Amino acid sequence: MRAALLTDDHVFEVVEIADPDPQPDELVLRVRACGICGSDLKAHTFLPAGSVLGHEFTGEVVAVGSAVRDSWREGQHVASLPLIACGQCRWCLADEPAHCERVDLLGVGASPGAFAEYVRVGAAQTVALDADIGQLGALVEPLAVGLHTAAMGGVKAGDNVLVIGGGNVGLAVTVWAHRLGARQVVVSDPVAARREGAASFGATGSHDPDNDPPPRDFDVVFECVGAPGLVQTAIDAAVTRGRVVIAGVCVSADSILPVTALVKEVEMRFAMYYRGDEFAAAARLLESGGINADAFVSGQVTLDGITDAFSRLLTQAGDRKILVVP
Numbered sequence: 148m149r150a151a152l153l154t155d156d157h158v159f160e161v162v163e164i165a166d167p168d169p170q171p172d173e174l175v176l177r178v179r180a181c182g183i184c185g186s187d188l189k190a191h192t193f194l195p196a197g198s199v200l201g202h203e204f205t206g207e208v209v210a211v212g213s214a215v216r217d218s219w220r221e222g223q224h225v226a227s228l229p230l231i232a233c234g235q236c237r238w239c240l241a242d243e244p245a246h247c248e249r250v251d252l253l254g255v256g257a258s259p260g261a262f263a264e265y266v267r268v269g270a271a272q273t274v275a276l277d278a279d280i281g282q283l284g285a286l287v288e289p290l291a292v293g294l295h296t297a298a299m300g301g302v303k304a305g306d307n308v309l310v311i312g313g314g315n316v317g318l319a320v321t322v323w324a325h326r327l328g329a330r331q332v333v334v335s336d337p338v339a340a341r342r343e344g345a346a347s348f349g350a351t352g353s354h355d356p357d358n359d360p361p362p363r364d365f366d367v368v369f370e371c372v373g374a375p376g377l378v379q380t381a382i383d384a385a386v387t388r389g390r391v392v393i394a395g396v397c398v399s400a401d402s403i404l405p406v407t408a409l410v411k412e413v414e415m416r417f418a419m420y421y422r423g424d425e426f427a428a429a430a431r432l433l434e435s436g437g438i439n440a441d442a443f444v445s446g447q448v449t450l451d452g453i454t455d456a457f458s459r460l461l462t463q464a465g466d467r468k469i470l471v472v473p
Contacts, residue, residue, distance in 0.1 A: 150263035176206030202229035205284025245420035293319025304328030313341030325349025
């Protein structure tokens with residue numbers, strides 16, 4: 148199959164590699180689309196050469212493992228968690244496969260992701276999709292991230308919510324905060340296009356961090372960027388006994404002034420991945436048509452266009468999700 152391999156120069160080269168074969172409890176999918184995630188933009192600078200990235204994907208089942216042939220068939224349209232879990236440890240039994248003690252993560256190093264024509268997935272981590280969802284099935288994964296993050300913040304009816312960052316994670320959090328009944332959802336982003344577009348995802352207001360006064364007195368604050376300094380910004384923006392959730396992937400050292408959180412008795416949590424039932428809930432939301440899924444996507448490229456797409460996303464902040472269509 149053709150796959151986009153990361154090179155020593157941190158760009159992508161499309162080469163032929165062996166097609167994957169499913170283990171008894173696995174499936175092989177023909178990739179219909181795979182989104183480029185903000186974490187990919189950071190990870191590609193330090194993952195080893197030869198890695199196949201891509202963890203936001205949808206596809207069609209083309210091979211079924213011997214142990215799961217009663218549950219799956221070739222031709223089904225699906226989305227899958229980008230991991231293969233053991234199904235036996237305490238985390239798997241609690242429907243938390245991302246924390247599996249023997250988890251095999253896809254698209255972040257050792258096991259190939261979906262910047263390829265085919266990808267191997269765990270049958271137990273896969274959900275069926277209506278065929279007419281098509282390439283937008285790649286949005287299930289980021290929507291699941293948004294749901295898990297909102298759930299970690301305990302968003303409830305009447306809350307005032309601040310979302311720091313109007314990228315794809317921030318917009319997915321905005322969708323769920325709105326659906327969970329937040330009284331107001333304010334999206335803070337220095338890029339005007341992101342602020343202006345946030346209303347279509349459920350935002351009731353916007354904030355320009357470069358020109359507006361610092362935000363204050365929010366019941367729940369989500370940091371969805373992953374840049375140094377923003378954890379402190381989130382703490383400062385929270386009301387007394389407010390909740391702060393860090394979902395941005397920051398790969399640099401950061402510092403905070405703990406006394407500011409101490410005095411307000413702020414509750415701080417970190418959010419990564421999602422539960423199995425949250426992934427399924429994201430799939431059902433997408434199928435229901437309850438959101439404007441097309442608004443998440445700003446373009447698509449083939450495998451040969453991934454390097455240019457990364458460059459575009461790193462330099463043009465107004466872009467949203469770019470889908471890779473092998």
